[in-house]
Amino acid sequence: MDVLVLIGRVLFSVLFLSSAAGHFTQTEAMTDYAKNRGLPLPRISVLAAGVVFALGGLSVLLGVWADLGSLLLAVTLLSTTLLMHQFWKESDPQAKQGEMIHFNKDLALTGASLMLFAFFAHVDELGLTITGPLFTCL
Template sequence: MEWLVLVGRLLFAVLFLGSGAGHLTQTQMMAGYAQSKGVPWARASVLGSGVLIVVGALMVLLGVWADLGALLLVVFLVPTAVLMHGFWGITDPQSRQMEQTQFLKDLALAGAALMLFAFFATSPDLGLTLTDPLFDGLFD
């Protein structure tokens, strides 16, 4: 079962590692998009969120305080859903549908990250991690 959990962590983390790399290597383009969505301090927000998701994804993938890593991903995903994918303010049906899909994807990933947090913080079978969870025993 340990290997199955490890593969699941890899599959989950790869999305965030790719996205984080994009934040850090295509900062100017992403900052322009973020600015068009009304994100304050767009460049700093893109760089900060890039670091946040890379660190969170690596923590989940490597099993280094993976519970904290999962929470870092939630901290990225929920505001991103609201700030970047506010479908409720779009009148064009095609654009609205696209943003609604992205909004719901981010919320679904946030839910998965919360489940990972609970799993890591409470399960004895963590799937080949480098450290114990940071929040170990908090929910006993």
Template sequence: MDNTFWELVIFVGRLLFVFLFIGSAIGHLTQTDAMAGYAESRGVTAPPPKLAVQISGIAFLAAGVSILLGIWGDIGSLGLAVLLVITAVMMHAFWKETDPMAKQMEMVAFNKDIALAGAALFLWVYFHFDLVPWTITGPLFDAY
């Protein structure tokens, strides 16, 4: 198989990876009030829940587009990893739950966010060393 096949596989992987974040961003920006209510129920008070939802929606969208199109994908993927860890801790604190079912649901969501943060870190390394094909720009920061 030639390199074009593997480049296509990498691009499809990027597309599948960012599908979640772009979709989530759309939800954050179109259903802000409902999501702000959920954020408030999880204890988000600063910044105000509605603003937090809007900021995270924009951040998910920016990171998703950055990774998908390869526009400074190093910064997009690193920012996404940081955002996912923050989201996991703030929104899915399973250790605070007393109801077994709620605890299990939050643990699954926490683990998902942490695993996705790990995948974003992998992408950060690949973007940082300019190993990702089909990008609009190279990395923002020089790896050497």
């Protein structure tokens, strides 16, 4: 079972690590998008999200306080979901559909991150991790 959990952690983390890379290599484009969405301090927000995605992704991948990493991802994803993908404000049907897809994807990832947080904080023997949880069973 430990190997399955590790494979799941690897697959889950790939999204966040590649997204973090995008936040750092495409900062200007993402800043423009955030600015168009009305996000305050768009450049700082883009870079901060990149840092959280990198740290959270590495935390889950390596099993270093993976509960904290999962929680950081959940908080960042929820704010991204609500602030960046407000499909209900779109008038163009194609743009509305695209934002709704991103909204639902980020909402599902928020849920998955919260489940991982609970899993890492609750399970006594995590297996194939570097550290145990930072938080104990809630």
